[in-house]
Amino acid sequence: QKEVEQDPGPLSVPEGAIVSLNCTYSNSAFQYFMWYRQYSRKGPELLMYTYSSGNKEDGRFTAQVDKSSKYISLFIRDSQPSDSATYLCAMSLDNYGQNFVFGPGTRLSVLP
């Protein structure tokens, strides 16, 4: 079983749609959860981070963590063509973020 799994997509949605991106993981010791956005041939850019279970909202983005199910989600409201990118979840055991474990990424296309 892979440590972190993500639906690779590609996921295509019309502009304005609500997008749901998900990751599952196997290591119950993960405490910190991040979502990164990666445009083609660019480095990952941090979107959201959360600690333990719960929700966190930032503008059009909402991150959810359910540690009991080992499941995290990123919701994007009112999606825009500029949201088209690969979305990576990442998680860490400690609060120093020394060793991030990334998911394989979900490629999202938002069609105008």
Add this chain to the structure above:
Amino acid sequence: EPEVTQTPSHQVTQMGQEVILRCVPISNHLYFYWYRQILGQKVEFLVSFYNNEISEKSEIFDDQFSVERPDGSNFTLKIRSTKLEDSAMYFCASRPSIQGYYEQYFGPGTRLTVT
């Protein structure tokens, strides 16, 4: 806005040759990282560096890899004898020293092609 920079953007080398990938982290950051991403695969942690020493490394980071902070601004990754399977994007990242603040800022990457 300050950013992590990496050079070169693309490096082509022959198998068995040594390469040095260079990174300039954000100036007031004290934690530095290297990751790699083989084409079509996930981003993988290689090594973290703090206070002039390696603080953690992955199984990928074997004896052919080394890191150095030769001066106050550069952070380098050296691969001593490249193999075909080292072909990948290599990302440098840095983080401030604030405890509990774990946002890592990534550079644009260096594409390494080993022929």
